[in-house]
Amino acid sequence: MRKSKSFKWMRSIYIMGAFIVVLSLTGCWSADEINNLAVVNLMAIDENEAGEVEVTTVIVKPHTLFAETAISGEGKGQFLIETATGKTVFEAMGNLSTAISETPYFGHVDAIVFGERAARERMLSSLDYFKRQSDFRPNVLLLVTKGSASDVVKSPPQLNATLGLEITNSALLSKFAPVGMVEDISQFREALSSNTIDATTGVISPAKQQGIDVQEDEKKTKSQRSDNKGENQQDIPKVLSLNGTAVFKNGHLRGFLDEPDTRGLLWIKGELQHEIVSLKCGGKNKGTVSLNITGSKSQMSPQLSGRKPKMNVNIQVDADIGQVTCSDIKMTTRQIDRLNQQLEYLVKQEAFSVLRKAKNQWQTDIFGFGKAFSRKSPDKWDQLAPNWRNGLLKEMEIDVNVSANITRFGVFKNPSKANESR
Amino acid sequence: MSKSFTGKKKNGEMTSETSSAPISSSLEKNVSILKEIFESCDDIIFQPTQIDNKSVCFVYLSEMVNNQVLYEIDRGLSHYSTDANRGFTSHIRQQFPLGTVNELSELQSVVRKILSGHTILIVDELDHIFSFHSTNSTGREVTEPTTESTVKGPKEGFVEDIHTNLRLIRRKLQTPSLKVEHLTLGQQTNTQVSIVYIKGVADDGIVNEVHQRLSRIDIDGVLDSHYIESMIKDSPKSPFPTIYSTERPDRVCGGLLDGKVGIITDGSPFALTAPSMFVEFLHSGEDYYDSSLASTIIRWVRFVGLFVTLILPSFYVGVTMFHQDLLQTPLLIQIAANREALPYPVLIEGLFMLLTFEFIREAGLRMPKVFGGGVVTILGLVLIGQSAVQAGIIGPLMAIVISVTALTSFILPNYEFHQVIRFCGIPLLLLTGFFGFMGTIVGLMFGLTHLVSLRSFGVPYFSPVSPARKEGWKDVFIRAPWWAMDTRTPGIGVENIDRAGKGNRARPPKASKEDQDEKK
Numbered sequence: 001m002r003k004s005k006s007f008k009w010m011r012s013i014y015i016m017g018a019f020i021v022v023l024s025l026t027g028c029w030s031a032d033e034i035n036n037l038a039v040v041n042l043m044a045i046d047e048n049e050a051g052e053v054e055v056t057t058v059i060v061k062p063h064t065l066f067a068e069t070a071i072s073g074e075g076k077g078q079f080l081i082e083t084a085t086g087k088t089v090f091e092a093m094g095n096l097s098t099a100i101s102e103t104p105y106f107g108h109v110d111a112i113v114f115g116e117r118a119a120r121e122r123m124l125s126s127l128d129y130f131k132r133q134s135d136f137r138p139n140v141l142l143l144v145t146k147g148s149a150s151d152v153v154k155s156p157p158q159l160n161a162t163l164g165l166e167i168t169n170s171a172l173l174s175k176f177a178p179v180g181m182v183e184d185i186s187q188f189r190e191a192l193s194s195n196t197i198d199a200t201t202g203v204i205s206p207a208k209q210q211g212i213d214v215q216e217d218e219k220k221t222k223s224q225r226s227d228n229k230g231e232n233q234q235d236i237p238k239v240l241s242l243n244g245t246a247v248f249k250n251g252h253l254r255g256f257l258d259e260p261d262t263r264g265l266l267w268i269k270g271e272l273q274h275e276i277v278s279l280k281c282g283g284k285n286k287g288t289v290s291l292n293i294t295g296s297k298s299q300m301s302p303q304l305s306g307r308k309p310k311m312n313v314n315i316q317v318d319a320d321i322g323q324v325t326c327s328d329i330k331m332t333t334r335q336i337d338r339l340n341q342q343l344e345y346l347v348k349q350e351a352f353s354v355l356r357k358a359k360n361q362w363q364t365d366i367f368g369f370g371k372a373f374s375r376k377s378p379d380k381w382d383q384l385a386p387n388w389r390n391g392l393l394k395e396m397e398i399d400v401n402v403s404a405n406i407t408r409f410g411v412f413k414n415p416s417k418a419n420e421s422r
Numbered sequence: 423m424s425k426s427f428t429g430k431k432k433n434g435e436m437t438s439e440t441s442s443a444p445i446s447s448s449l450e451k452n453v454s455i456l457k458e459i460f461e462s463c464d465d466i467i468f469q470p471t472q473i474d475n476k477s478v479c480f481v482y483l484s485e486m487v488n489n490q491v492l493y494e495i496d497r498g499l500s501h502y503s504t505d506a507n508r509g510f511t512s513h514i515r516q517q518f519p520l521g522t523v524n525e526l527s528e529l530q531s532v533v534r535k536i537l538s539g540h541t542i543l544i545v546d547e548l549d550h551i552f553s554f555h556s557t558n559s560t561g562r563e564v565t566e567p568t569t570e571s572t573v574k575g576p577k578e579g580f581v582e583d584i585h586t587n588l589r590l591i592r593r594k595l596q597t598p599s600l601k602v603e604h605l606t607l608g609q610q611t612n613t614q615v616s617i618v619y620i621k622g623v624a625d626d627g628i629v630n631e632v633h634q635r636l637s638r639i640d641i642d643g644v645l646d647s648h649y650i651e652s653m654i655k656d657s658p659k660s661p662f663p664t665i666y667s668t669e670r671p672d673r674v675c676g677g678l679l680d681g682k683v684g685i686i687t688d689g690s691p692f693a694l695t696a697p698s699m700f701v702e703f704l705h706s707g708e709d710y711y712d713s714s715l716a717s718t719i720i721r722w723v724r725f726v727g728l729f730v731t732l733i734l735p736s737f738y739v740g741v742t743m744f745h746q747d748l749l750q751t752p753l754l755i756q757i758a759a760n761r762e763a764l765p766y767p768v769l770i771e772g773l774f775m776l777l778t779f780e781f782i783r784e785a786g787l788r789m790p791k792v793f794g795g796g797v798v799t800i801l802g803l804v805l806i807g808q809s810a811v812q813a814g815i816i817g818p819l820m821a822i823v824i825s826v827t828a829l830t831s832f833i834l835p836n837y838e839f840h841q842v843i844r845f846c847g848i849p850l851l852l853l854t855g856f857f858g859f860m861g862t863i864v865g866l867m868f869g870l871t872h873l874v875s876l877r878s879f880g881v882p883y884f885s886p887v888s889p890a891r892k893e894g895w896k897d898v899f900i901r902a903p904w905w906a907m908d909t910r911t912p913g914i915g916v917e918n919i920d921r922a923g924k925g926n927r928a929r930p931p932k933a934s935k936e937d938q939d940e941k942k
C-alpha cells in the first residue's frame with residue numbers, strides 16, 4: 001500500500017520534471033524581445049525611373065529618441081532611414097532587411113505614403129503585400145503625395161516623438177474637414193474593391209507648398225543642420241500638411257482634387273463638419289463675413305424611372321458667424337437670409353465644380369452614387385453596374401438643392417465698432 | 423522516527439491505563455499512585471499536612487498555580503474543626519465560592535486537573551478528591567490584532583488562552599443558542615479545542631462533519647490551530663485555504679451569525695471558521711464597519727489588486743516578449759529605449775526581481791527587531807532596485823512592475839491567501855515567458871477550474887458566484903448597506919433564514935391622520 005503510494009508520487013514528480021525539461025528545450029520560440037525589434041514607423045513607396053519599386057522605411061532608434069531614460073547609447077539621428085529597390089514591395093523589403101541588424105517589426109507602422117507615380121502604377125499590387133503581411137494593423141493610414149514619397153517621410157517630427165504620430169494626430173484632428181480625407185488601409189481597400197464607390201484618400205505635402213511659412217528656433221535649425229551634414233537639405237521638408245484628395249479609379253490614381261473641390265465632394269457626401277467659408281458683404285462693402293461651417297447633411301435620392309438614371313441631392317448646411325469685417329452692416333433677418341442665399345450659391349458652385357471634374361471628366365464615382373442606387377434597388381444596380389463607369393455615370397442628371405442655415409449669432413449681431421456709445 | 427513516535431504513544435496509553443483506576447480511600451495509596459505517574463517531575467509538589475487531626479495532602483504543579491489562590495485555600499481550610507457538626511465536604515462547599523472547587527472521583531481527571539494547574543486536595547478516608555481552581559492565568563493581555571488591523575470596529579484580538587478567547591466570543595453573542603463543545607486533541611499536549619456554533623443557525627450536518635473530522639485527528643501534539651486546519655480541510659493538496667483563520671473575535675462572531683462553525687484551539691490566537699468561500703478571503707473585517715459605498719469601492723480595489731498581483735509581471739513579460747502590438751507607439755519606443763542595452767531576457771529579469779523581493783521580505787521578517795527589520799526591508803528594496811537599474815541589469819520598468827506587485831499583494835487581507843496568490847504569480851510568469859498570453863490564459867483557466875472544483879465542508883468554494891446564488895451577491899460584488907442585508911449568505915448555514923426584518927431602512931415618518939387634518 002505504502003509502496004504503491006510513494007510510487008505514484010514519484011511518477012507525478014517525474015512527469016512534472018519531464019514537462020519542465022521539454023519546456024526549456026523548446027524555449028520561447030515565437031518570442032521577440034522588445035529590444036531586438038527594429039520598429040518601423042513609416043513607409044514610403046515610390047517608383048523610380050527604371051520602373052522598380054523603391055521602399056523607404058523610417059526605423060525608430062529608441063535610445064536616441066528617449067535619451068534621458070535610455071540606459072546607454074548616444075547617436076546623432078533619431079531615425080534610421082533606409083531605402084531599397086526591388087521588383088515588388090516584398091522583394092524590396094527583403095533587400096532592405098539585409099541592412100537592418102534586427103527583425104523589422106511592422107506592428108507600429110503609423111502611415112504608408114505613396115509617391116504619385118507609385119500610386120498611379122502600383123497601388124493594387126502593393127496593397128496585396130500589406131494584406132498578406134500579418135504584422136500590419138488594419139488601421140494604418142494611407143496617404144499619397146505629389147512627387148517623391150521618400151522625401152516626405154524624411155522630414156523630422158516637430159511636435160511629436162515620431163513623424164508617424166504627427167501624421168496620425170493631424171489626420172485625426174482634421175477629420176470631416178477638407179484636409180482630412182485620409183483613409184486607413186482597410187477602409188481604402190474596401191472602397192477600392194467595391195463597385196458602388198471609388199476610393200479616395202488624403203494627400204500630404206510639404207507645408208511650404210501650401211503657402212504656410214515655417215520658421216524654427218535658430219538654435220534647433222543649427223543643430224539639425226549639423227546633424228544632416230552632407231545630405232541635401234533642400235529637398236527635405238520641415239513641416240508637412242494635409243491637403244486635398246487623391247482620387248482612384250480601377251485601383252489606380254486618377255487625379256488630385258484641390259481644397260475647394262474636396263469641399264465640394266464633402267458637401268455632396270454630407271460629411272463636412274469643420275470648415276471656414278468667407279462671403280462678401282455685398283454692395284460697396286469690401287469686407288467679408290467669415291462663416292464657420294458646423295455641420296452638413298446630404299440626402300441622395302436616386303430615380304430610375306426613365307432610361308437614364310437620375311439623382312437628386314439635397315444638401316443641408318449649418319453655419320455660425322466667425323468674423324465680420326463689413327464696415328456697416330445690420331444683422332437683420334433679411335441680411336441673414338441674404339447670407340444664407342450666398343452660402344447656398346457657393347455650395348452649389350463647388351458641388352458642380354467637383355461633379356464636372358470627377359463625374360464627367362474622370363468618370364469616377366467617389367460620391368457613392370452607385371451605393372445609393374444599389375441600396376434603392378439592388379437588381380437594377382446589377383444591370384447598371386457594368387456600364388456605370390463607361391458613360392452611365394457621365395450621362396446621369398444630377399439635381400442639387402442646397403438649404404443653408406446660419407444660426408447661433410445670438411445678440412452679438414453687429415460687427416465691433418470704434419467710438420460706440422454706451 | 424516512527425519508532426519513537428509509537429513509543430510515545432504507548433507511554434501515553436500506559437498513563438491513561440493507570441490513571442483510570444478508581445480512587446481509593448487511603449491517602450497514602452492515592453499519593454503513591456500520583457507519585458508514580460509524576461515520576462521525575464520535579465515541579466510537582468506533594469504537601470502533606472494536618473487539618474484538625476485529619477491528614478491531607480495538597481498536590482499541585484508549582485509553576486502552574488497562582489500563589490495567591492493557594493494562600494486563600496489554606497486560609498479557608500484553617501477554619502475547619504472536627505467539633506463543628508458537619509463533614510469536611512460540606513465545609514468546603516460552604517467555605518469556597520461557587521465554581522472554584524470540584525469533587526473528583528476518577529484518577530484520570532485528577533491527573534488532567536493537576537496538569538492544567540489546579541490544586542488537588544487529597545483527604546484521608548474520603549473516596550473523592552477536591553480540586554481547586556488555581557490556574558495561574560498569566561498570558562498575553564487582549565490587544566489589537568497584529569495581522570488584521572482595522573481603522574474602525576472592535577480593536578480586540580484573540581490571545582493564546584482559550585478561556586479568554588471563549589469569553590470574548592460569549593460576550594459578543596449572549597444567547598444560550600451559542601454552543602461550545604470541548605474536545606481534547608494531542609496525546610502529549612492534551613490541547614483543549616472548542617467547537618463553537620449557534621444552534622438553529624449553523625447547519626447540523628456541518629457541525630457533525632466538523633466533529634467527525636476533529637475526532638479523526640490522531641497526533642502527538644497540537645501547538646497551533648494550523649495543525650488542525652491542515653488536517654481537516656477539504657482537498658488537502660490544494661494550496662488554497664478553505665478554512666478561514668482569523669485573530670478577530672468579531673470576525674468569528676460574524677461567521678457564526680452566518681451559520682459557520684468556529685474552532686478555537688488553546689495556545690493559538692488564531693481561530694478557525696468553516697466553511698469558507700473564496701470571496702471571504704478578499705473581505706476585510708473593516709468592510710462591515712465602514713459605509714456601504716466606501717466598502718464596495720475598496721472591495722473592487724481588492725479585486726483589481728488580486729489580478730494585478732497575479733498577472734502584472736506576466737503581463738509585462740508577455741507584452742515585451744510576444745505582443746508588442748498591444749503597446750502604444752510612444753510606450754513601445756520608451757520600453758525599447760529602456761531595454762536597449764540590457765543583457766538578460768525580460769523573463770530572467772522578472773524571476774530575478776521576484777526572488778530578490780522574496781529575499782528582502784523574508785530577511786525583513788526574520789531579522790531581529792533590534793536591527794530594525796522594517797527599515798532594512800525598505801532600504802533593501804530601494805537600494806537594490808535602484809542600483810540594479812543603474813548597473814544595467816534590470817530595466818526600470820521591471821523594477822516598477824515588481825514593486826507594484828509586491829505592494830498590491832499586501833492589499834489581500836488574509837495572510838495565507840496573500841501567500842498563495844503571491845506564489846501563483848511565478849508559474850504564471852513562467853507560462854507567459856514560454857507561451858505568451860496564451861500561456862497566461864491557460865494558466866488562469868487551470869487556476870479557475872481548480873478553484874471552482876474546490877469545496878469547503880461540502881459548500882462550493884466559489885459560491886455564491888458559481889453556483890450562482892444571487893441573494894448572496896449583496897455581500898460579494900458589493901457590500902450592501904446593513905438595512906439591505908436581510909438574509910444570510912446562502913449555502914452555509916440552515917437555508918432560508920432571514921437575519922433581519924425588512925423594515926430596517928430609515929424612512930420619513932408617515933403623516934398620521936391628525937397631522938393631515940391640522941394641515942387642512
